[in-house]
Amino acid sequence: xxxxxxxxxxxxxxxxxxxxxxxxxxxxxxxxxxxxxxxxxxxxxxxxxxxxxxxxxxxxxxxxxxxxxxxxxxxxxxxxxxxxxxxxxxxxxxxxxxxxxxxxxxxxxxxxxxxxxxxxxxxxxxxxxxxxxxxxxxxxxxxxxxxxxxxxxxxxxxxxxxxxxxxxxxxxxxxxxxxxxxxxxxxxxxxxxxxxxxxxxxxxxxxxxxxxxxxxxxxxxxxxxxxxxxxxxxxxxxxxxxxxxxxxxxxxxxxxxxxxxxxxxxxxxxxxxxxxxxxxxxxxxxxxxxxxxxxxxxxxxxxxxxxxxxxxxxxxxxxxxxxxxxxxxxxxxxxxxxxxxxxxxxxxxxxxxxxxxxxxxxxxxxxxxxxxxxxxxxxxxxxxxxxxxxxxxxxxxxxxxxxxxxxxxxxxxxxxxxxxxxxxxxxxxxx
Numbered sequence: 537x538x539x540x541x542x543x544x545x546x547x548x549x550x551x552x553x554x555x556x557x558x559x560x561x562x563x564x565x566x567x568x569x570x571x572x573x574x575x576x577x578x579x580x581x582x583x584x585x586x587x588x589x590x591x592x593x594x595x596x597x598x599x600x601x602x603x604x605x606x607x608x609x610x611x612x613x614x615x616x617x618x619x620x621x622x623x624x625x626x627x628x629x630x631x632x633x634x635x636x637x638x639x640x641x642x643x644x645x646x647x648x649x650x651x652x653x654x655x656x657x658x659x660x661x662x663x664x665x666x667x668x669x670x671x672x673x674x675x676x677x678x679x680x681x682x683x684x685x686x687x688x689x690x691x692x693x694x695x696x697x698x699x700x701x702x703x704x705x706x707x708x709x710x711x712x713x714x715x716x717x718x719x720x721x722x723x724x725x726x727x728x729x730x731x732x733x734x735x736x737x738x739x740x741x742x743x744x745x746x747x748x749x750x751x752x753x754x755x756x757x758x759x760x761x762x763x764x765x766x767x768x769x770x771x772x773x774x775x776x777x778x779x780x781x782x783x784x785x786x787x788x789x790x791x792x793x794x795x796x797x798x799x800x801x802x803x804x805x806x807x808x809x810x811x812x813x814x815x816x817x818x819x820x821x822x823x824x825x826x827x828x829x830x831x832x833x834x835x836x837x838x839x840x841x842x843x844x845x846x847x848x849x850x851x852x853x854x855x856x857x858x859x860x861x862x863x864x865x866x867x868x869x870x871x872x873x874x875x876x877x878x879x880x881x882x883x884x885x886x887x888x889x890x891x892x893x894x895x896x897x898x899x900x901x902x903x904x905x906x907x908x909x910x911x912x913x914x915x916x917x918x919x920x921x922x923x924x925x926x927x928x929x930x931x932x933x934x935x936x937x938x939x940x941x942x943x944x945x946x947x948x949x950x951x952x953x954x955x956x957x958x959x960x961x962x963x964x965x966x967x
Contacts, residue, residue, distance in 0.1 A: 598722035601696035616729035629792035633844035636683030662786035666854035731818035741886025784912015786865035895938035
């Protein structure tokens with residue numbers, strides 16, 4: 537095999553075999569294929585596309601380029617979820633304890649964030665002492681004993697994907713659905729869980745802007761997972777406005793505590809329950825979605841879901857007083873943002889609201905940036921809400937950074953007009 541022959545083969549619209557894809561990934565990872573050669577192949581893929589089989593083989597090849605985690609010592613069916621990214625997405629923080637309280641085994645490896653706020657791992661570090669790096673044997677033991685652990689990705693997971701994504705980022709080839717699907721699934725397949733639910737975000741605050749593109753991505757990821765022997769479901773959820781009300785690291789942990797106490801925002805609970813119910817069915821803990829939803833409701837009402845969060849925090853060394861007194865999680869210096877006119881909220885530009893939180897210090901522009909875990913914002917309005925001039929539409933939780941810029945971003949990106957619109961949350965389910 538030779539890289540030039542494979543570039544020409546794909547350029548001419550032909551299908552690459554499993555052996556050829558493994559050859560490409562192995563040799564690009566170890567440096568035998570140069571960036572300019574892989575760039576030519578990526579551009580061919582951009583115009584010609586890939587079959588589902590090719591995308592599956594690419595995901596498997598990238599998975600096999602690094603560490604693959606063996607969760608077989610955990611009793612029962614292991615479940616996991618993945619979000620394609622949004623603004624104010626606290627689902628993982630709620631879902632893990634919620635599912636564990638229902639008897640599921642949630643062995644979750646998450647990453648840090650680059651953008652509006654930190655990732656799940658950054659958010660958990662809002663709890664002083666919480667260990668996100670633990671020995672793998674301790675991770676397995678904790679999931680067996682209490683049903684849930686959320687840790688940072690350890691080892692060298694899918695190094696080929698990291699290298700390939702960096703090249704895609706600088707060659708204008710990020711926006712290729714088969715490559716997006718293979719990238720996501722290579723890491724999910726390496727994580728070792730049996731059943732995976734994908735939360736595919738759609739809208740202004742998401743990578744996929746249209747339901748059509750999100751559906752293509754979701755169907756391909758489900759196909760890849762199934763062909764690789766995993767049970768995979770994809771839920772298409774709206775990101776036309778931030779999910780929930782709080783955006784910021786400690787603030788999102790606070791919102792998760794509210795949700796596990798039965799006091800969380802309806803939209804957060806709706807999305808979390810839909811994802812969780814499918815995982816409970818896939819884990820054979822509920823016979824159908826209705827029974828699963830009843831189980832989820834019950835563990836919130838009886839306090840077992842919140843208690844699972846406390847157990848996880850204690851097991852991973854966190855200060856549990858932050859769960860019992862969650863107001864300690866965020867800054868108490870506030871700035872109120874007021875509506876400049878009366879009317880209905882017609883549109884909320886989710887991505888720009890996320891940028892506002894980042895300007896306060898809640899997010900990173902570069903990997904090495906240090907984020908402020910206590911700052912962020914509380915968005916008081918949703919699409920369709922009626923507001924009067926002078927009403928508070930957001931509360932900023934601040935130190936000294938970015939207050940004026942964040943205020944202007946919020947005012948300019950919450951559009952108030954005469955139309956009374958609604959935002960549908962669940963846009964599709966693909967199995």
